[in-house]
Amino acid sequence: MNIKPLADRVLILPADAEQKTASGIIIPDSAKEKPLQGTVKAVGHGTKDEEMVLKEGDKVLFGKYSGTEIEHDGVKYLIMKQSDVLAVLG
Secondary structure, eight states: OOOOOOTTEEEEEEOOOOOBOTTOOBOOGGGOOOOOEEEEEEEOOOOSSSOOOOOTTOEEEEOTTOSEEEEETTEEEEEEEGGGEEEEEO
């Protein structure tokens, strides 16, 4: 991974949005819900006030409008502060 977040930021690979409904209807990209979970791919070192508790590989939940979307090598990631992560999925 060439991207290394700074301070208390984390790099997240969002889960794929649903492609179909239960009845088999295909949802176009413009109507898909933004995913609310993903996998942590890289973490910063934290700050003196906030220890980094997330680690690479954690499955996490985050808010609908959290983070900034970036694209690297054709893959879309989110970069956000650790405090924007709502929960770690166990």
